[in-house]
Amino acid sequence: MSNDSFKLDREQLIKQSLVQMDKHLQGENYTQAQKLALTCRILFDNGHDSGLAGQITARSEQSGTYLTQRLGFGFDEICASNLLLVNEDLQVLQGGGMANPANRFHSWLYRARPDVQCIIHTHAVHTAALSMLEVPLEISHMDNCVLYDDVAFLPKWPGVPVGNDEGELIAKAIGDKHALLLAHHGLLIASTSIEEACILALAFERAARMHLLAASAGRIQPIDPNLGREARDWILRGQRSTVAFAYYARRTLRKGTDCLG
Template sequence: MKHAQQRQHVVDLCIELSHRGYFAGTGGNIMLRVDAGHVAVTPSAIDYFSMAAADVCILRLSDLRQVEGDRAPSVESSLHAGVLRARPEVGCSIHTHQPVASALALLGAEIPVPPEWHAALGPRLPLVGYAPSGSGWLASKFRRAVRPDINAYLMRNHGILCCGHDSAAAMRAVDDLETLARRLLSQRIGARAVGSAAGLRQALWRMHDALNGRSPS
């Protein structure tokens, strides 16, 4: 099996993302650059804990022609390829439905990023408008949003995509985005609670506490 190390690395990343709560079932996918012209991508509709290295697909980046692997590649391959084609320095992209950052995407607006997260995420979180999962329409929308200084993107009603120069940088962006999303949503909920009617205020503070890992009082 060619590219065995990179294919196993994709499996290991999927398992780690599942343990962190960012992947679930078959939701989420990864693309990893293996050389100048080829990428490894997760297969479509396979549970991460049953996935083997041989299941990971090797595609030609230029046209996404499959050159290795018997499984069908992720339906989001075009989404990832748009990033790796536009940014040759990017070695890995990760698409998740991670819970808190995905909730941030539902706000329907671009989000400024505080300076302490600029290195990992970039100065802002662009919002890519909704299009059906796996569609050329979504890939086209996302491709137009890609910028050289931005490593995290919100997709309305669909989740997020993070990238980095290697898998460690992409994973760090995923983690940092979830932390940032938790802070921003916590701030919004707290501000909404102030001045709200008693019943709503209590519900909002319970949500606020849950978001910050505190047991409801």
């Protein structure tokens, strides 16, 4: 490596690194259904298990439809072959069984946010614990800055989210952000890709755990907003999300590859 890089300023080095990452970082060639199944398994392996609670969906090519898991299956049982294709009314177009009735708010959010390609909702334990305090998630550590200034907060629990009122409320609460903390409930991620959504869900639960740990010891100190946004933009890039997802997929697949079938 040339010593010329020592003459570059911070902004130039960041730009140089981003170009290199876009060139060299590559993910795996999974199908959409395989990515969704892998996301279910990855989240299960990383503390997002809550029995049959939670939903993961991804837009399909056909307008007004999306893939989701079959009600009655846990995240650890989801395979590419047992996913359902449903329409906005949750009618099953492909597959057997039924979708979770709580998926109704996904339909509302997809309508409100054309940019969103994948939605994740889980009751991960640290996030659920934090939600009981009715306080927003605080992002105050470098590792969590992928979510900096990007987490909305719904301070009151509207009840079981199976009605249209809840769909409108949740779609409005998240606004244009990628994440939402729902009081007395859990987390919601709305992202531009399955890979990014998975990484943000993992980051959310870790941030919630760190919030609880730090708050139990003292007052959480804020970070500089400009540095927080800089770190977010540094981490939240398509290629980084793709290779991070591939890493977690490899970890999960060491236990078996049945989810790809």
